[in-house]
Amino acid sequence: MNAVMNTYARFPLTLVRGAGTRVWDDAGNAYLDFISGIAVNTLGHAHPKLTAALSAQAGTMLHCSNLFHIPTQQQLAARLTQLSGLERAFFCNSGAEANEAAIKLARKYFYDQGSTRRTIITAHQSFHGRTLLTLTATGQEKVKTGFDPLPPGFIHVPLNDIEALKQSVNEHTAAILLEPLQGEGGVNLADAEYLQAVRRLCDEHGLLLLLDEVQTGIGRCGTMFAFEQAGIVPDILTLAKGLGGGVPIGAMLAREGVATSFGPGSHGSTFGGNPLSCTAALTVLDEIETTALLDNVRARSAQLRSGLTAMAARFPGMGDIRGQGLLIGASLNVDVAPLIAAARAAGLLVLAAGPQVLRLLPPLNVSEAEVDEALQKLATAMENTL
Numbered sequence: 001m002n003a004v005m006n007t008y009a010r011f012p013l014t015l016v017r018g019a020g021t022r023v024w025d026d027a028g029n030a031y032l033d034f035i036s037g038i039a040v041n042t043l044g045h046a047h048p049k050l051t052a053a054l055s056a057q058a059g060t061m062l063h064c065s066n067l068f069h070i071p072t073q074q075q076l077a078a079r080l081t082q083l084s085g086l087e088r089a090f091f092c093n094s095g096a097e098a099n100e101a102a103i104k105l106a107r108k109y110f111y112d113q114g115s116t117r118r119t120i121i122t123a124h125q126s127f128h129g130r131t132l133l134t135l136t137a138t139g140q141e142k143v144k145t146g147f148d149p150l151p152p153g154f155i156h157v158p159l160n161d162i163e164a165l166k167q168s169v170n171e172h173t174a175a176i177l178l179e180p181l182q183g184e185g186g187v188n189l190a191d192a193e194y195l196q197a198v199r200r201l202c203d204e205h206g207l208l209l210l211l212d213e214v215q216t217g218i219g220r221c222g223t224m225f226a227f228e229q230a231g232i233v234p235d236i237l238t239l240a241k242g243l244g245g246g247v248p249i250g251a252m253l254a255r256e257g258v259a260t261s262f263g264p265g266s267h268g269s270t271f272g273g274n275p276l277s278c279t280a281a282l283t284v285l286d287e288i289e290t291t292a293l294l295d296n297v298r299a300r301s302a303q304l305r306s307g308l309t310a311m312a313a314r315f316p317g318m319g320d321i322r323g324q325g326l327l328i329g330a331s332l333n334v335d336v337a338p339l340i341a342a343a344r345a346a347g348l349l350v351l352a353a354g355p356q357v358l359r360l361l362p363p364l365n366v367s368e369a370e371v372d373e374a375l376q377k378l379a380t381a382m383e384n385t386l
């Protein structure tokens, strides 16, 4: 009997070991990992530098309360603020917690001004987490059923429809929360023009722009943050999945004028920003910068997309190829589950983003040969299913 709660539709596979882009199951079979723990294993598995840095930190100090100053946390805050253009960082342990902190900060910012603005507008098909506040923010009914009463103060609009957004802004609106590229909701890109128009709308009305880059941030989309490609900067930014390369960590960054609404007692986290998780994140950022990993993300992205585009011409069951960097989706006009199972049988791990979208998320340091191998395995799987 399995004593673990049945909260995931698990693949019939037990993974026990990994090295780079490759993982092994408990029977010794190898697979190419194009899931990366859902955009978490930024540097692949058992990366030597990350392993060494974590071992050294574990032998020095694992955890230290936020009642004290933590040097690795200060270094990470300095790096992330310098990279993002925002000015302050708060650390937690997951994406949902980062978004929870962002929503709390946005509300407190208006409270501090004596304003009654509290409502947050988010997009249909968005995904922001599983806490009561973040599942309410999420623009998908399936995550909400059975959990009422839900906290008030959220409305949802169609993505990339600036008129619908303008019409939904009123005297209660505090903030707009968006993913620059929706991951869970189907690999749907927020157009650069849309994001620019949203930024202008926020500026005109004094609203806060919150970007959820829990899945897209830390190089995943070919730039450190996806928002750079739209030429805008948010007021609040959330990060998590890829930040620690496999060690749980979340971050919420804000510009100074907003961040000051949090003071001692307004928010906190026991584990958030501890020496172990901050060491992991600092090592990931070092590796991205010192090995020109973003160039690799862009090159492997182009290689994957052209391979997938060629397949779309061969297999009529395939639709459009979309996404950015190494967060790539291929829409199908059939259910994606049989293709995922066939890919696994061919030795390739891939996942879905909704019922009819295939999602590919290899580590950022995936090699050219590994992308070729994955494309071959995927073609085999398509021959058997599409």
Ligand SMILES: *Cc1c(COP(=O)(O)O)cnc(C)c1O
Residues within 6 Å of the ligand: 093, 094, 095, 096, 097, 099, 127, 128, 129, 130, 179, 183, 184, 212, 213, 214, 215, 240, 241
């Ligand atoms: C995964 C995800 C979350 C939730 O992160 P958890 O660490 O699972 O709480 C929030 N937002 C986005 C965009 C995500 O992809």
